[in-house]
Amino acid sequence: MSKKESYQTARGTRDILPKDQPYFQMIRHTSECVLQSLGIQRIDLPTFENAEVFTRGIGKDTDIVSKEMYLISKRGDDIKDPTYALRPEGTASAVRAYIENGMGSMPQPVKMYYVGPMYRHDRPQKGRYREFYQVGVEIFGDRSSKADYLSIMSAWKILSDLGLKNIIVYTNSIGCPACRPKYIKKLKSYYKKNLNKLCSDCRVRYEENPLRLLDCKEDGCKKLAKSAPLIIDNICDECKDHFQSTLELLDYFEIRYDLDPYLVRGLDYYSRTVFEFAAKSDKERQNSIGGGGRYDELVELLGGAKTPAVGFSLGIDRVVELMREQKIKPTPIRGVEVCILQLGEKAKEVSKKVYEMLSKHNTNVYFVPTNDGLRTQMRHAVKTGAKYALIIGQKEALKDEVILRNLNASSQETFFVKDILEEIQKRIEKDKC
Ligand code: HAM
Numbered sequence: 184m185s186k187k188e189s190y191q192t193a194r195g196t197r198d199i200l201p202k203d204q205p206y207f208q209m210i211r212h213t214s215e216c217v218l219q220s221l222g223i224q225r226i227d228l229p230t231f232e233n234a235e236v237f238t239r240g241i242g243k244d245t246d247i248v249s250k251e252m253y254l255i256s257k258r259g260d261d262i263k264d265p266t267y268a269l270r271p272e273g274t275a276s277a278v279r280a281y282i283e284n285g286m287g288s289m290p291q292p293v294k295m296y297y298v299g300p301m302y303r304h305d306r307p308q309k310g311r312y313r314e315f316y317q318v319g320v321e322i323f324g325d326r327s328s329k330a331d332y333l334s335i336m337s338a339w340k341i342l343s344d345l346g347l348k349n350i351i352v353y354t355n356s357i358g359c360p361a362c363r364p365k366y367i368k369k370l371k372s373y374y375k376k377n378l379n380k381l382c383s384d385c386r387v388r389y390e391e392n393p394l395r396l397l398d399c400k401e402d403g404c405k406k407l408a409k410s411a412p413l414i415i416d417n418i419c420d421e422c423k424d425h426f427q428s429t430l431e432l433l434d435y436f437e438i439r440y441d442l443d444p445y446l447v448r449g450l451d452y453y454s455r456t457v458f459e460f461a462a463k464s465d466k467e468r469q470n471s472i473g474g475g476g477r478y479d480e481l482v483e484l485l486g487g488a489k490t491p492a493v494g495f496s497l498g499i500d501r502v503v504e505l506m507r508e509q510k511i512k513p514t515p516i517r518g519v520e521v522c523i524l525q526l527g528e529k530a531k532e533v534s535k536k537v538y539e540m541l542s543k544h545n546t547n548v549y550f551v552p553t554n555d556g557l558r559t560q561m562r563h564a565v566k567t568g569a570k571y572a573l574i575i576g577q578k579e580a581l582k583d584e585v586i587l588r589n590l591n592a593s594s595q596e597t598f599f600v601k602d603i604l605e606e607i608q609k610r611i612e613k614d615k616c
Pocket residue numbers: 271272273274303305310311312313314315316317319320321450470471472473474475476477493494495496497498499500501
């Protein structure tokens with residue numbers, strides 16, 4: 184006898200069940216409304232790309248690329264020689280798309296957003312998945328601080344339109360290729376004397392990515408970072424002016440930010456402004472709900488013309504968790520609003536007329552003509568979740584009438600067919616209040 188197999192989702196992935204969909208739908212819908220109202224257009228990017236887009240784009244020594252990338256090979260190829268990678272983020276792909284589609288010759292800035300799943304092979308824990316969802320924005324071709332502001336503001340507006348409270352933007356400037364190398368030298372000479380006090384990861388960072396020494400979460404490293412020279416005190420005048428004018432715009436529009444001199448971000452492509460969004464209660468910022476920054480060198484690095492750029496991504500899964508923590512109720516999904524029940528041939532004819540009239544006018548109406556009795560049709564109507572049923576029997580059909588029944592209250596009234604659209608819409612509108 185063969186044993187019945189049962190399967191589970193792969194570690195770090197999960198089903199987003201119908202009961203959770205209202206949250207996801209509300210975040211996607213709010214994001215799209217906000218971003219489109221700001222003139223940002225949607226782009227859909229592939230979920231897998233040539234692995235090099237990410238290795239070069241994000242940086243081969245970053246955790247995301249060196250430890251967390253899902254590599255895939257072409258069918259039949261040797262997995263030891265992978266060609267593609269599941270996208271761990273959207274920025275490098277957006278840059279590839281900007282170059283490949285000749286967007287550099289379009290009127291600048293080019294402003295795009297994307298929504299979809301990302302993949303990182305990290306250790307799963309609360310708020311950290313191997314398959315997670317982001318909404319992200321990338322703005323190309325504007326080197327002014329207006330674009331930094333627009334990035335921060337659009338994420339801020341999404342979060343506040345969702346009703347989230349106590350959100351803070353943490354921000355810093357990590358300088359540019361003109362001033363950062365001098366700072367890195369200074370930083371390394373500070374850490375050189377303290378190498379033995381660093382955790383093993385940081386000893387590698389010292390060689391490969393010294394900026395990240397500043398945001399290690401290990402206690403010993405955190406203590407050392409406290410006395411390290413700060414990048415914000417070592418950036419050039421142009422970077423200082425750029426950061427200053429970004430902050431002035433945030434002040435003017437009353438966006439709450441904190442300066443975080445240790446914020447460096449985990450991706451290599453950033454220059455100048457970097458930022459992260461978190462709830463004020465998440466002091467350690469274990470689960471930042473979003474992050475981004477400027478990346479003026481990335482387009483050139485991936486083979487395009489020198490193009491300034493800035494953007495951000497919000498982690499949808501973490502926004503959902505925060506909405507739950509803050510007890511924010513998502514807008515319910517509309518579902519079926521009205522069911523039509525009918526008895527007899529003439530009633531079928533009138534029902535079709537009513538069905539077409541309602542569905543043409545943006546009412547969610549369910550109608551499948553059957554020969555079932557009224558009781559069976561009623562049971563079915565209740566199961567659809569509709570609040571209203573329209574009942575048309577032979578008698579009503581002959582008089583061009585319809586019975587409107589409230590399935591929750593079990594009350595009913597008769598109307599002329601010509602008046603039913605207005606009556607139904609009035610009731611549905613009233614139910615929303
Ligand atoms: P990131 O900071 O790596 O930046 O990710 C952005 C957000 O995605 C995080 O703040 C977090 O909310 C969410 N996130 C990241 N990893 C996970 C995970 N394993 N599970 C659940 N949520 C996660 C970027 O991805 C950059 N591409 C942002 C950007 C756009 N910079 C410029 N433009």
